Amino acid sequence: MRDFSTKAPNVYQAEPIPEAALTEIAALLQSGDLFRYTAPENAPVALLEQEFATLLGSKYALAVSSCSAALFLSLKALDLPRDAKVLIPAFTFAAVPSAVVHADCTPVLVEVDETYRVNMEDFAEKIETADAVLISHMRGHTSDMDAILSLAERHGLPVVEDAAHSLGTTWHGRNIGTLGKIGCFSFQSYKMINAGEGGILITDDPELVTRAVIMSGAYEHNWKKHDLVAGLAAKWQNKLPLYNMRMQNLSATVIRPQLPELARRVSDGRSNHDYVAERLNASGYFHVPAPLGPELRAPDSIQFNLQDFSEEQARSFVSESKKTGIGASIFGLSTDNARAFWNWEFLGPCPDLPKTRDMLSRACDVRLPVRLKRDELDYIVDALISAARLARA
Ligand SMILES: *Cc1c(COP(=O)(O)O)cnc(C)c1O
Numbered sequence: 001m002r003d004f005s006t007k008a009p010n011v012y013q014a015e016p017i018p019e020a021a022l023t024e025i026a027a028l029l030q031s032g033d034l035f036r037y038t039a040p041e042n043a044p045v046a047l048l049e050q051e052f053a054t055l056l057g058s059k060y061a062l063a064v065s066s067c068s069a070a071l072f073l074s075l076k077a078l079d080l081p082r083d084a085k086v087l088i089p090a091f092t093f094a095a096v097p098s099a100v101v102h103a104d105c106t107p108v109l110v111e112v113d114e115t116y117r118v119n120m121e122d123f124a125e126k127i128e129t130a131d132a133v134l135i136s137h138m139r140g141h142t143s144d145m146d147a148i149l150s151l152a153e154r155h156g157l158p159v160v161e162d163a164a165h166s167l168g169t170t171w172h173g174r175n176i177g178t179l180g181k182i183g184c185f186s187f188q189s190y191k192m193i194n195a196g197e198g199g200i201l202i203t204d205d206p207e208l209v210t211r212a213v214i215m216s217g218a219y220e221h222n223w224k225k226h227d228l229v230a231g232l233a234a235k236w237q238n239k240l241p242l243y244n245m246r247m248q249n250l251s252a253t254v255i256r257p258q259l260p261e262l263a264r265r266v267s268d269g270r271s272n273h274d275y276v277a278e279r280l281n282a283s284g285y286f287h288v289p290a291p292l293g294p295e296l297r298a299p300d301s302i303q304f305n306l307q308d309f310s311e312e313q314a315r316s317f318v319s320e321s322k323k324t325g326i327g328a329s330i331f332g333l334s335t336d337n338a339r340a341f342w343n344w345e346f347l348g349p350c351p352d353l354p355k356t357r358d359m360l361s362r363a364c365d366v367r368l369p370v371r372l373k374r375d376e377l378d379y380i381v382d383a384l385i386s387a388a389r390l391a392r393a
Contacts, residue, residue: 002382008325009376011367014194020257034249037222044252056175058202060209064216067164067186067199068095069245074160074182075103077211084131089118090356092136094338111355115289118143127151136162139303142295145171145179167192168266168298192265193258195251217244266298269370273299279381280304285388300370305362317391324383332360
């Protein structure tokens with residue numbers, strides 16, 4: 001039996017920012033040139049946009065202040081009517097329905113299964129009266145995008161991907177974020193690339209990116225510093241509000257040297273996750289839902305369902321896990337969790353979503369930063385199994 005009084009791995013500790021950033025940051029601070037539109041060309045934010053679009057295989061990228069800002073600008077760029085109904089999975093982060101509300105649209109929550117993926121029956125029913133679809137690949141779990149894209153196409157509705165937690169995930173070999181009309185990513189510290197805060201949107205649609213560029217705060221003729229289709233920007237000049245959600249050069253300078261690290265982070269994260277998943281599944285206490293066939297994941301956390309725990313045993317599992325230094329949380333049993341739809345009181349009356357509610361009451365969440373080594377992963381698994389054993393005793 002392991003002694004859990006020894007030091008638990010810190011699952012909140014980030015990876016260091018690559019050294020290459022230091023020289024660039026020093027030069028940037030020396031120049032004082034932090035605003036993306038001061039330099040005539042090649043500002044760090046503009047270079048990041050080119051590099052990110054190339055990395056993902058999309059035509060355009062626009063770097064902004066957060067993924068939430070990217071989601072908001074995506075909906076605005078689509079020019080949806082006021083109060084347009086936007087389908088979103090009921091299992092996501094509170095910032096997602098918030099971005100929909102911010103864009104003067106109405107979020108319609110779709111049931112999510114115990115696999116953490118969109119329930120396609122509910123989706124097929126609710127899409128009948130929807131105006132747009134925003135798929136949050138929550139915690140990097142990809143829903144059935146073949147079915148979602150074909151239903152959306154049949155109804156003539158645009159799909160926006162919230163790929164905040166899916167950078168590096170592929171579906172049939174294609175990058176998540178390039179499947180819908182627009183894909184949005186986050187550079188917040190708990191994501192695969194860490195700038196503290198930041199976001200980026202990608203698209204192949206020249207009109208959408210032009211509208212998003214202007215609304216992000218490319219005032220006057222600053223859109224000339226983006227690689228846009230000539231004529232489109234002039235068409236939208238002065239026709240759109242300027243929401244000022246730009247990224248600054250310091251963030252881009254922290255992000256750019258991390259791009260070459262992505263492939264390693266993705267493969268380390270996946271092998272760590274799969275190792276832990278196999279041990280958790282073998283324990284008999286937990287079930288880690290398998291990825292879908294076309295999906296190759298890029299996880300930096302793990303989710304698993306408690307098997308045959310009463311609510312009291314589930315709560316006891318959480319408190320026992322805290323004592324080991326590995327705090328597992330259950331989305332639906334922790335107070336004010338921002339990923340539990342009933343806490344989104346700003347939306348008004350709480351919808352009836354029994355499948356999602358049931359999933360949230362059993363689904364555990366543990367961070368698994370990609371830098372963890374095998375002995376640290378073993379500590380985490382042993383701690384979770386020991387907590388489960390005590391909770392069920
Ligand atoms: C982190 C996250 C967001 C919000 O990203 P920010 O950059 O913090 O705005 C949105 N959706 C999902 C699925 C996330 O994980």
